[in-house]
Amino acid sequence: MIKPFYYLILFGLLSSFLFGASAQQSYPDSSRTVVLRIDPASAKGGAVSDVFSEVEFIPLETTKESLFGYILHLEIIDDCFVLYDADTKAVYIFEQNGKFKTKIDSKVLKAANGKKYEYTQGFAVSRLDGKNLITIETDKNMLYFDTNAKLIKKTALKSNKINGEYLKTYFNSGYVQTNYIQINKKDSTIFDLATFNQNKITGKYFPAAKDKYLNGDSYIADGCGIFDFDAVDKLFFLRPHDYHIYLATPDKLLVAYKFIFPLNKMLPADFLTPGKYKGFARMEYLAHNGEIIYGLGNSFLAGNKLFFTAKQMNTGTDAKSALMYNLKNGDLTSIADLQPDALSQFLPITDDKLGNDFEQRNFLVFYKGNMYTSYSSLTLFNVKEQRNGKKTKYNAALTKLFKEGSINDNPIIIRLKPTKN
């Protein structure tokens, strides 16, 4: 199967910027890079309990108020699940046990903003006085809410100035910003990433090539960006069609891992040469070469376990994309091939090859040593049916769901705690 087109992100149409080569640029530190030689086809399976020590299924309460489609973006703030659903265009807040708390929908935004009708395309997490807040950009204002959907702060947006709040991810002592634009009098430059210690810029990395955007080149950027794996002042940064995992700190960017795949699965050397693949040519090349690993995505580090995806267009039954590499013993595990066991109440821990949540969004968030993913009630009820009447003792939450719920209920969040070794 070929991944759908909506993975495609066009880094284009920024014609209002003029690109200069003069901007000062920083280079990532590759002095401590770990080289990993990996063939995804050799990844092994195993039991869920081989990789995880805790598995919890958390059904999200379904009421008329709390009914939503799927989890596009998940964050955990004040031990609450804060999620964005693109079907209903609203932010939902659930307690840790799945109980519905409140939501930020058009009604709340309208009240916060005045008369105008509003809806949101998503949210970001901002830090204000050391406290994490739900930040929503609307037509004229940037709105900051707490997990009770209470408006804490409102700042007016300046019409001709880009607000970087959505592009920032915070450290304990600073932040990083993706797509950082340095505006000069004569020309401006856009950098893929900038690092900040407190509020002081410490590095500007990967300036856009002068003709990168004007050529209308396209890149496939699913699973790229910043990944917070809950380590003090450390974040992972991934770029499209780049086989490196970068580690961002408040002071600099390091090349943490460099991946080398079997030659027949690597991108051609000229794949990113400007002007070589115009328009949709990259997409087309990959569509015809489904086995090629076109980039890395969704990376988290838990102890010795490095989770990541080796992205391929071929997502057929035998494709192994979501992987876990053990840095200590070199074992490579395919997440989709983990066999449900008693720890997971004999239920699959992801909907890989059963639905499309994990395939499209992988692990949603890493928080306090736990990884979180989700799948639909439709999938859960279907897999339960396939147990062929085998008796399984489910915990109270699942027993209640199977008894009272239906395929039309809200999705289920799955919390997974990786084992120590």
Place this chain on the structure above:
Amino acid sequence: MRTLTLFFSISFLFLVNIHFAEAQKKPTQPGSVKGALKDTVQKYILRTATISVYNVKDSSLINYQLSNAYAEFNVPNLPVGIPLKLEVSHTGYTIFEKKFTIPADAKTYDFKTIYMKPQNITLKDVEIRVPPITMNGDTLEINPAAFKLDSNAVIEDVLRRTPGLELWGDGVITFNGRAIKNVYVDGKQFFGGDPKVALQNLPNQVIQKVQVYREPNEKNLRDSTLTMNIKLKKNKKSGMFGKTGGGYGTDDRYETDASINIYNAKMQIGIVAASNNVNKTAENANDLLESSTYKGVGANIDYQSDFRANGINQPTAAGVNFKYDFFEDPKWDKTNTLTADYFVQRQLYKNNTDNQTITTIGDADKIYNTSQNKNEQTSNDQKFNARYLLNTDHSSFNISSSYNPGNRVSSNRSLSNSFNNENSLVSANGSTSNERSTYKYLNFSMNYNQRNYNYNSKIFPLFRGMSVQYDFNLSDRLDENNNISDFKSFVNPSTNRLIDRRYQNPVNDMTHKIRIELPSISNLIRKNGLQNLNIALINNLKLNTNKNQNNVSDLDSLTGAFRGNSYLSNNLKTDLIEELPELRIQKSFYKQLSNRFYQNLSISASAIQNVTNQNTTSIKDFQNINKTYSRFLPSASISAQDNQYGAYYRSASISYSTSMQIPEIWQLAPLTDSTQVYNLRRGNLNLKEATTQSISFNFNHNDNKTKNAFNMGLGGNFAFIKNAIVDSIIIDAQNRREVYNVNISGQKSLNVYANINKAITISGAQLQFRLNTGLNSLKSPSVTNGAINFSRSISNYNNLTIYYSFKDKLALEAKTSMSFSKSKQLLFNTQYTSQTYSNMLSTSYNVTKKLNFSSNITLNKNTSSNNEDINFAIWNASAIYRLLKGNNVEIKISALDLLHQNTQIINYTNSNSLTTGTQTVLQQYFMATLSYYPRLFGLAGK
């Protein structure tokens, strides 16, 4: 003949008995086998592996399944106590196979965990065996090689065995309840596109796999249609198949046909010829090809000659089909195809009819008319079509043209007598007409369509998604007719007349039509709120010129020579300009909740102004008319879809439209022809245009389920005509009629229909139910002798079909139909009713792989007011024996209309009349046919 009849009756009953006796003897299949699949080397569990169970004795496939999310399987419906073989296959693993027997007492066999071995190296000489069904991403792949069918099986035999796939009696194929819209062979239409040609001709062995997948709908990317693609094996991309056969029977009945079809990866050529005198007619070369398919090993309900057709047809036809694909593997956005076909047919037709008509002309006054007609016709017709299609990712372009010359010679004799209430003869008319027509039709059309999503910045926003269509039609006809009419009145002898008249009528008609649609007007509007509307500008322009010449001459009884009839001779030219600008506004709303539902609502409204100018010039002054009609024709529609995942898919729509019908010159100012004593035409210059307003609705439901599909559809249409152009008839006591048109409002019609389909699969047997029902109601005004009469008529039809098939052995179809019609004249307080009942039972039974018996019987009953009931039965039977290894030779003996009862009934009601009667129809004959099917797939060197 009586002996033959007896033979067929006895053998049919005998065979049906055998089947049911066999079916009773057959042991039930209560066994099952289960297990789980693991790879211990890489510690995988193997999901979507294919598990197949074969009978060891004959290696036939009994059942199969894909392993579930837990890599477990549980295959049901297996026989107990006999040796079976389990085969497990999964990409990248060596095939696991093991013999086993399900114990009769436990009824289940548990393999526990099966440890699969990874295939470390892929060598060319490794035996490659494929499982019957695999999932490749979202595509279902059926692998015919795994089915171990008879060597003569065709692809249809494989599909009948695939769970989730349903082949319906009406030709529709559904997968998990949804209809498959396209069937392709290697991504291309195969010999005209009728799935039957591919499914019943292509042998199992040449198919690599059959894929079933969703193709996105270009206009609504959230919607999709199901497509089936038959992928040929690499070395079998070329092939040849055909038929040559002939049969001769009693009463000099005969049929013969021959066809040859050759294809390769890019080209398809088919040549076909046929001749018969048993009412097997075809409209084009594809029709001929479809009726000479090979068919596989299954039992098929196949229909014989058309016993319901009017008269006796003796067609002789031949045709050629040609198709060339410039791309070997075309896609929807990469097609470059040239097609051409030629068809020539000579047809002899004979029909005698015998009618009785009752016409109400006043409260108690009725006219009774009997008429006998004898019609003979010879026609020669040629058709040539060519089409070029080019699809790219940003546009679609096609040109097509057709040329259709031909001629027809016919003679018609009729004698009609009219009686009054007292049953005394009031008038009689005898007429003979000899007609000859020659014609040439030429059509050309061109269409350019820009794809909707094409946001190429080079295109000016106004022209994005635009479509342009141009059509040109030219018709050149010459009709010649000699009409002798002898009218005798027994009430008023002074009105007697004998007319011998000749007509020569050349007609030349030329039409240009241009349609331009600009669907992206909203791109130009910067105003907030309007961008979300879909605004389109459409313009339809039609220019038509019709030149109609009439040269009429009458026999001068004194001189014996034909003299020109200056009144009826004419030269008429009509120019028509029709301009329809349209503004359409459309808005769509959708609501979705992932993995739960997707709902879509679309509202559209159009404002159309129809301006039509009709200018007639004639040598007759009263026909020089120039009229302009202008009318606003609004239309609107609402449509909705509801897709509930895992449950059902429903769609509904309701639409309102208006249209205008303008009176034509023969209604405004015709030339009255005195030979048409029962239909003397008069004109009415005051006729206005009629306007029709109609409301249509439909609703469809499809189950989204893998087993036992259920689907239904219902719909209807209500129309109201203002100023309807209707007949005003003046009937005199001798049944002579003068007819002219008048405008009367209040014509109403209502049509509703419903279709319900349900399929049930019970181990090896398939049961399908189909119910079609409909109701038509019409209230129509007419004027009889100055009095306005509203006639209410109502008709209803109901068909229930039950289809049963058991493996390849037996196919059985039972159908019951009932139709009813009633017409009531409110002014005269009269009423006519008629009913038709028909019950049909068809069966086809394969006694052995080579021998097949088929039979069908239809019981018909006709009742109507004022007439005695007519009952008759048609019983047909046939035996087919196939010879040679490839079943290439077929001997068929058929007995048709065994009871010699076939009758063709004429039965219809009009606004103030009822007509009943009978006509010539094909009747009992016996025939022996010998056919040879040359079949060669994978030509040498290819």
